[in-house]
Amino acid sequence: MFVFKFGGASINNIERIKNTSDIIRDKADKKLLVVVSAMGKTTNALEKITEAYFDDRKDDALTLFEQVKKNHLETVKFLLVHKWKAAEDQLKDFFTEIEWMLHDKPVRSYDYYYDQIVCCGELFSTCIVAHYLAEQKVKVKWVDVRDIFRTDNNFRDAGVDFDFTTSKIKNSILPLYNDFDVIMTQGFIGSTDENESTTLGREGSDYSAAIFANIMNAESLTIWKDVPAVMNADPNKFKDAVNIPLLNYTEVIEMAYYGAQVIHPKTIKPLQNKNIPLYVKSFLDTNLPGTIINADKAINLPPIIVLKGQQVLIHFRSKDFSFMEGKALGQLHKIFNAVKLQPNLTQNTAISFVCCFDGHAEKTGQIAADASLLFDVDVERDLSLLTIRHYDNATIEILTKDKNTILEQRTPETLQAVIRN
Ligand code: ASP
Ligand code: MG
Numbered sequence: 001m002f003v004f005k006f007g008g009a010s011i012n013n014i015e016r017i018k019n020t021s022d023i024i025r026d027k028a029d030k031k032l033l034v035v036v037s038a039m040g041k042t043t044n045a046l047e048k049i050t051e052a053y054f055d056d057r058k059d060d061a062l063t064l065f066e067q068v069k070k071n072h073l074e075t076v077k078f079l080l081v082h083k084w085k086a087a088e089d090q091l092k093d094f095f096t097e098i099e100w101m102l103h104d105k106p107v108r109s110y111d112y113y114y115d116q117i118v119c120c121g122e123l124f125s126t127c128i129v130a131h132y133l134a135e136q137k138v139k140v141k142w143v144d145v146r147d148i149f150r151t152d153n154n155f156r157d158a159g160v161d162f163d164f165t166t167s168k169i170k171n172s173i174l175p176l177y178n179d180f181d182v183i184m185t186q187g188f189i190g191s192t193d194e195n196e197s198t199t200l201g202r203e204g205s206d207y208s209a210a211i212f213a214n215i216m217n218a219e220s221l222t223i224w225k226d227v228p229a230v231m232n233a234d235p236n237k238f239k240d241a242v243n244i245p246l247l248n249y250t251e252v253i254e255m256a257y258y259g260a261q262v263i264h265p266k267t268i269k270p271l272q273n274k275n276i277p278l279y280v281k282s283f284l285d286t287n288l289p290g291t292i293i294n295a296d297k298a299i300n301l302p303p304i305i306v307l308k309g310q311q312v313l314i315h316f317r318s319k320d321f322s323f324m325e326g327k328a329l330g331q332l333h334k335i336f337n338a339v340k341l342q343p344n345l346t347q348n349t350a351i352s353f354v355c356c357f358d359g360h361a362e363k364t365g366q367i368a369a370d371a372s373l374l375f376d377v378d379v380e381r382d383l384s385l386l387t388i389r390h391y392d393n394a395t396i397e398i399l400t401k402d403k404n405t406i407l408e409q410r411t412p413e414t415l416q417a418v419i420r421n
Contacts, residue, residue: 001177002027003221005035005187005209010224010283011125012040014079020283021132023224028138028181033173033216035187035209036129038121039075042068043202046118053102053117054110061102069095072124079132087131094123111155112196115189119146119197122186122205130184141180148172149190149208151198157340158190158198160211165190169215206264210278214270221276223263224283230262230291233305244291248298251389252278254414258344258387259308268293304389305399310359311344311385313407313418315378316371317352324353328375335370339363344385345416347407354407356385356418380406384419391415 004027010020024034038046045068052061069091076087098120106113123144130142148168151158176183187205190198200207206223213221227235229243230252249272256265262280271278272295281290316332318324332353336342341363343355357364359381368377383406388395396415404420 001031001033001216001218003033003035003209003213003216003218005205005221005223006037006283007205007223007225008037008040008042008125009226011036011129014075016283017075017079017129017132020224021129021136021138023283023286024133024182025136025138028140031177032182033209033212033218034182034184035205035212036122036126036184037187037205039071039125039128042071042121042125043118046121047114049102050110050114050117054106054113056105058102062099065095065098065102068124072128075128076131079128080135083131083135087128090127090131091124094120094127109155115155115158115197115199118199119186119189122189126184126186133182133184138182139180140182140184141176143173143176143183143185145186145189145208146191146195146197148185149211151190151192151200153192153194153196153198155196156199157201158192160190160200162211165211166215169212174216201264201266203264204266207266207270210267210270213276214274217274218276220279221271222279222281223267224281226282226284228282228285228288228290230280230293232302234261234307237307238305242302244301244304245289246296246298247291247293247301248296249293251298251301251304252293254389255304255306258306258385258416260304260306301390303391303395305395306387308344308358308385308387309421311383311418312357312359312364313354313380313383314357314364314368314371315352315354315380316375317377319374319376321351324348324351329353331374332371335367338370339366341367345407345409345418347409356383356407380420382421384421386415386417386419388415389413 006020011017049061049064072091076084080087130140133140150161150164187208188200192198209221231241231243233241235241249268253268256263275295278293279290282288341357341360343357345356347354368379371377386399405417406420407418409416
């Protein structure tokens with residue numbers, strides 16, 4: 001059994017949906033669990049609808065939703081020959097649910113509505129791709145993952161209930177392979193025990209696919225992307241970026257954690273825990289070797305460069321010359337936990353503690369406000385965090401020359417620098 005995950009770019013037009021479906025059909029006899037993201041930029045569009053709705057701009061929300069509906073209905077019309085009516089009916093049921101909500105006034109939290117609206121992108125896309133596969137005579141079963149993935153009600157960053165989800169996968173998904181070759185479902189979304197939809201955080205489909213692979217004891221997970229392989233840097237920012245054929249779990253979890261856009265950082269743990277290999281492959285050219293990620297020691301790696309923008313540095317200083325240790329640090333970590341934001345890098349001195357965070361304005365503002373009751377606080381915004389694994393002097397020189405480095409840390413393996421833009 002194999003798990004495949006396709007991102008939004010793999011289905012952002014008719015040609016690509018056909019291409020993705022060909023890849024699935026070619027491997028269908030191996031028994032696949034396929035997770036497909038929302039089409040193209042649908043998730044961003046749904047976020048805009050949520051903002052308009054919550055801002056009391058109901059007409060804007062409905063107009064924007066019309067556009068999303070139109071995109072999907074047109075795709076159905078041009079893609080499907082026999083199954084278009086069935087697909088359209090299923091889509092229209094989803095549309096109606098959202099429209100009902102958009103006509104009411106919001107009475108719950110923003111994050112709650114976000115999840116009820118944004119979860120639809122993957123429901124729409126998988127419905128369309130599943131109908132197309134069925135037309136191509138693939139024995140495919142569409143599954144609403146909200147019946148499988150149980151989560152808590154921490155909307156927009158929901159935590160998965162592994163016990164419930166494991167028993168659902170074992171009892172409701174695995175038996176389907178007696179009759180079907182391909183189970184088509186969604187990543188990124190789940191539901192609470194009260195049947196409210198939830199999301200696991202942006203780009204969370206990779207993580208869902210890894211959880212499926214773990215619980216199903218899959219032979220491998222393949223993430224199909226529009227790049228030839230995992231590269232040692234973002235090719236849009238570094239023109240000399242090269243492909244890396246072989247990586248290990250540690251390397252990838254570190255790269256992803258520090259902001260490399262390759263794979264969602266939570267993807268690695270479920271795979272590592274069961275020693276399931278991860279393949280990153282190009283859906284544009286399936287003959288390319290891509291990248292293999294497993295537990296083996298990775299050798300001869302080039303410097304791996306991750307540049308994460310929109311960072312915020314917060315300095316906390318004790319007000320009365322007490323040491324910045326145990327109790328003070330505990331108080332600060334409590335404040336970070338309360339807004340669910342963890343520092344990407346920290347540095348301690350006798351009476352100060354410096355943290356670099358992702359530039360989430362609301363959360364860092366809250367941290368600064370809460371901490372200023374206990375400490376002197378300074379905030380500096382609009383910084384970058386540079387991480388280089390397996391650095392060498394030449395790479396450091398190129399990347400930090402003419403830059404204003406305000407904080408730097410090195411281990412023998414990794415260099416990190418906070419840079420003022
Ligand atoms: N569609 C969601 C997003 O764009 C989840 C995903 O693609 O992983 O964030
Ligand atoms: Mg993605």
